[in-house]
Amino acid sequence: MNHPEMHLTNDEIELWSLGLLGAQRAFHLSDCSLCRDIADRERKVILELVQLPRFAASAGFADRVMAKVKVPTPSGDFTA
Amino acid sequence: MSAASDQQVVAWAKQGHEAAFRELVRRYERPIFSLLYRMVRDRALAEDLAQETFIKVLNGIKSYRPEFKFSSWIFKIANNAAIDHLRKKSLDTLSLDGSPSAETPEQMRATSLQLGGQGETPLDEVESRELGTAIEKAIARLRPEYRSCILLRHVEGYSYEEIAESLELPLGTVKTYIHRARNELRVYLEDRRE
Numbered sequence: 182m183n184h185p186e187m188h189l190t191n192d193e194i195e196l197w198s199l200g201l202l203g204a205q206r207a208f209h210l211s212d213c214s215l216c217r218d219i220a221d222r223e224r225k226v227i228l229e230l231v232q233l234p235r236f237a238a239s240a241g242f243a244d245r246v247m248a249k250v251k252v253p254t255p256s257g258d259f260t261a
Numbered sequence: 262m263s264a265a266s267d268q269q270v271v272a273w274a275k276q277g278h279e280a281a282f283r284e285l286v287r288r289y290e291r292p293i294f295s296l297l298y299r300m301v302r303d304r305a306l307a308e309d310l311a312q313e314t315f316i317k318v319l320n321g322i323k324s325y326r327p328e329f330k331f332s333s334w335i336f337k338i339a340n341n342a343a344i345d346h347l348r349k350k351s352l353d354t355l356s357l358d359g360s361p362s363a364e365t366p367e368q369m370r371a372t373s374l375q376l377g378g379q380g381e382t383p384l385d386e387v388e389s390r391e392l393g394t395a396i397e398k399a400i401a402r403l404r405p406e407y408r409s410c411i412l413l414r415h416v417e418g419y420s421y422e423e424i425a426e427s428l429e430l431p432l433g434t435v436k437t438y439i440h441r442a443r444n445e446l447r448v449y450l451e452d453r454r455e
Binding site (some may be wrong): 184191192204205222223225226227229230231234235236237238239241243245247249251252253254255256 | 269275276279286287289291292295298304307308311312315316319320323391396397411413414417418436440443446447449
């Protein structure tokens with residue numbers, strides 16, 4: 182199944198884009214221009230996605246949430 | 262408390278420690294708000310939905326089942342809130358061309374939706390700055406189901422299995438959605454560059 186001549190699967194291309202594909206399968210890319218082209222284009226999209234920022238809600242968000250949460254009466258110390 | 266696992270913090274919250282509730286909000290505020298903002302593309306609405314999500318989760322903390330990951334649970338509730346909103350919005354959408362029962366050009370003009378007369382508010386400017394890049398616009402064009410999968414996978418870094426659990430979808434469906442979403446994003450971005 183992991184024969185070096187077999188084209189990479191979608192999962193393997195994603196792993197390669199994330200730098201997680203094993204060397205044996207990654208070696209296929211040096212010989213296969215078809216997979217190399219697909220993998221290069223896929224990696225560009227994945228890199229743009231992983232670099233997206235996280236956004237913050239407006240100031241006081243936690244206080245607004247906590248004002249509407251019913252915290253039960255404490256029962257015990259900080260022990261699980 | 263910041264070094265404790267989610268399961269540990271949830272256990273403290275179940276015991277009634279307010280600091281534990283606040284810690285859960287602190288940990289998930291940005292991931293949940295970011296997902297919702299990219300789903301609905303409206304800051305104020307995303308904040309309302311995020312608030313609704315946290316209130317539902319924290320008031321229902323005793324019903325949380327520890328065999329599931331806390332992150333899967335909270336993302337499921339947030340995603341459902343976004344999908345429900347988007348479905349409702351699509352039902353409420355008015356035609357830009359006017360009422361379907363309009364028969365003459367005058368009737369169509371009289372019932373058509375008027376856009377662009379309000380001017381841009383400061384919040385609109387923030388939104389257009391935050392969500393105006395090519396990749397953000399490409400994400401906005403995806404079907405909502407594809408959008409949540411791709412955001413959870415590549416922005417939040419969850420595994421396929423975690424996404425399947427979170428969104429209550431078969432693993433194969435999640436893989437298909439993510440693969441199709443990436444293809445659509447790639448085509449859109451490549452078209453823009455040409």
